[in-house]
Amino acid sequence: MKTIRYISLMAIAGCLLSSCDMNEENYTSTTPEIFATTPEKVDALVACAFVDRTVFLINERWYAQEYSTDEMICPTKTSGDWYDGGSYARMHYHQWTTNESIIRSTYNGVMQGVSRTNEALTFLQRIDLEKIGLDEKYIEETQAQLHSLLGWFYMRGLDYFGGLPLYKGDDHGMRPRATARETFNFIEALFKEGIEKLPVKKAGDAQNGFLTKGAAAAMLAQLYFNAVPYIGEERFSDAETLCRDIINGKYGPYEIDPDWHGIFGFDNDKSPEMIWTAPSEYNHPKYGQFSWWWQRSMPKNCRVYFDNTYVAAGQNGFCLAPSKNPMGKLYTLENPEIKLGGPYGKLHRKDLRKENYRYKGNKQYVGMFLAGPLAGPTGEPVMGNKEDLGKQVNLIDQMYQYTKYPKPDANTPSTILAVDESCGIRLVKFPIPDDADKTLTWNADFPGIRLAEVYYMLAECRLRAGQPKEAAELINKVRSRYFEVRDGNPAPDTMDMYRMADEWMIEFLGEGRRRTDLIRMGYFVHEPWWDHTPSHDENLNRYPIPHNALSANNLLKQNPGYDDEGNGILAPEER
Template sequence: MKKYFIYCMTAMALLFANGCTKLDQEFYSSVTPETFFKSEKDIKAALFRPFTHAKWYVGEDRWRLQEYTADNFAITTKGRHWYNGGENERYHYHRWTADDGWIWGAWRGTLMGVALALDAKNDLSQLDYTKFSLTADDQAAHLSQLDALIAFFYLRGLDFFGGMPVFDSLEGEALPRNTDEELFNHIETLLKDAITKLPLKEEGGAEEGAITKGAAAALLARLYFNAEAYIGKPMYEEAKTLAQAIINNEYGFYSLDTEWYGPHSFTNDRSPEIIWSMPSEFKKLEYNWFYADFYHYNTRQYFDQDMGANNGAHLTPSRKPDGSLYKSEFKLGSPYEKFADGDLRKKPYKYLGSGNYEGMFIIGPHLTPDGEPIVGGEEYNGEPLVFVDQVARFSEVGPGKEYSSVSELPSKMSEGEENTGLRLVKVPIPTLNENTLRWGADLPIIRLAEIYYMLAECHFRSGNAGLAAELINEVRKRNFENGNDPDPVTASNLDKYRLLDEWSIEFLGEGRRRTDLIRWDAFVNENWWDHTASKSAHLNRFPVPNEAIAGNNSLEPNPGYE
């Protein structure tokens, strides 16, 4: 068994790299860092290979576990499409199992990332940096970046599973799981040490994907912010101190973007709000999974693009089949209607040319850029498509059909149609005429708005709702013409649910919703559309995958999943 587990994880990670093989490569009888690295470029390639994995890691299965298990998104069955053996319903209803693929993908992807970062760290730590006209400080910063990246992977693993095997080298047996507290302490140690050696982000500098002092501090603040959920120990004061220091530019120079789209646009590497992002140049296909999941087969005509899609996912509905709002029944969910009227983001997405766009939703009549109707191919074959903020089989209402009136329609996961649900366009998409911009937006991992909201929640929890409201409104005001917010947060209207709404509105689709709900004890204890609370606390963690246990019989399952 020696080295088997760790090396298997590394090998699988390399398979996921989708890299190419250079046929004229030079071979060595003994490959060591000294023989492999020839220039600073080789060093940077080794350093950033684990970061490429990290960009893949924050999407796909990990994103799905964060969002499709929570209240803002769903993949409904649409006629003959998307039942998928009941998989999507299992996640929505919190009935997943240790055999489900997304869960295995999250466990595997986490340990792949750790293994890749450790492999790079092992190689770079053996180099004499002076031979490459680099300094010992450069080497320390590179190694600290990798430590912080390991902490990032483990932090996500702690969030998903609790304790995981902690390893600090690629030498060793298949390891058992460490406890939640041991993993928490390992992450804390890595980040605290990295902060002392990482450089500050320069004022006005572009984000290039490296982990700076501010990014490591923000990750540590995240750890403390969710510590009560992770290890049963509230650490909001520690999170508050770090968040305030980041806002005070003690860990680098950051400021809120003045435009709502700034942190997500084609030039978001220049946004002063970005604390850490993944450059799109690493692998420009990383957003394709999101496009395929969310958009209709014919939405390429809406974008004037050539990409295919599967028409699966959408926002959970804000309205019942009869058009009335769900807000009287559920405090959570209804993501679209949580945006105030007049919010610039609430407009339909429209590409304006030259990298400019407005809105971030697909809603209402589906039209080409020239205003021509786009027709359906399933329930509305040959008919103009109209996307609705509802889930129901409207095509089955009428004389001789399943339902005689809309009032009879059920609304649940099994009742979708091809036009069901609003679609999010958080990442801008240009027309084919400007296709060089496609997926040019970097992927934000941490932005300053999160730190403002973190600080606001910490103040709210300590009894200062007024200051919490001020911090949230500092972010909200950019979403309205001339900053005229029709529904600002106040000390009197701020409670648990308004805070969760604000997290939902600002970070919709950014892969964090489940974590926010768990922090407020809402993930298993609150109802939302077609979801009844399980009241089962063990579901705040996912099971250790059976596939992982099969490959490492020293792993213990999570409580409740035995």
């Protein structure tokens, strides 16, 4: 939950930037010099760029990171719901085109974030900051905030697309893409500036959505950690150094939260683990970042389960990729070639997260999933409305048409293109209150960077260095909070990279990073998972530049392996 000061800044922030529609007093005809007459209004101009970052984390950008992987799917229902022109299936099968709306929106989101951040930097240059009582230190820190944010947008773009046109401040005009290495170096310099000039988090401070030295250091570690897919160069030792420094408190006091509710709960901005959050708030529904998650994932009548009439009805869309085949057997046991995916099945039965979610009142809740027969707190069943019309919704960890195949066997089809209504376990990553506490709805912030990620980066670095025992110790320090007595399935001293991939998946399930991890580990285009055969085409580690962007700027060149005309992936003989 963001601070009151931050809420007010975000509300003001729409005054000058047209993408931020706050329904507040209209200042669109004014200029920064006239508007920014107080320190609070200067902060508002800066905050608007951070609003774009918050919006960037959801919807299509999230789909691009999740639907193309082994952990999340959006299956087509027997009723035809969620076919949506086949776009989600194409993401799952790695058959996307350069006209894909998910990819187009992702590219636009990157470049809009770059534009808004640079616009805020330009506004700062036009304001007499000293005249309104802001000193040189404020100016330096504020510029470092925006430069680090600019680096974050470019790092996301580098991750999705490779090299991009580079802009900084009052710098406009059509230009070609920089190389991936030039983009990498540009980002690196911005994060190093942030480490030097941003403030250090103070003990006990809540995370308010702005950046600190710790956040800049963590982002630089992320950049180095993924340098192999970004620029073809190993920088794991540099990432390891930064991770150790963050853990040891060089960039501020951060600790692993001993209570897993602290990371995702209603007051998670106060968790000692948080390094950089994206604020969310009930009182400002446009910043209620998880309303989209709720609507697109939960069963239609799920308000009965949550005893919350404030939220919209569910749309029964995305869910966890299945762990089991139609006969109820784990894919990883039935088919030894499949080592990835099946997140629900890889959670130990005593893992506290695996319990079905239930709100207990007074901000307390248990569990993180919806599975099995669903009923509200008083026992009222959650009823289906399509294939399960007139029946209780009974969520299963399988994907098939159970109404058509009531007695499934080895020949029963299991595909993303045809499943019934109750297929798929649902993730309740962030808590939903009941009507009695409805003002808590959407109050959990998005944990953009948290200390557990730093531990996991360090663990993978140690694993790559041939030290699996050290890696396991780091992983198990985080895992221990999910068990009442002792971990039922701790990472072993002999852990391998597949176990590391599972640990990334389970800890950060649904947090919009899975594609990046699979690419870095070499699995994204080379490993099978449910209903997915690997292409072995490494061009697919980057998305194409969307066709509309190429049409708007003839200086842009398409990524290797894609058709400039919007027809998708080139066949090998066409390359």
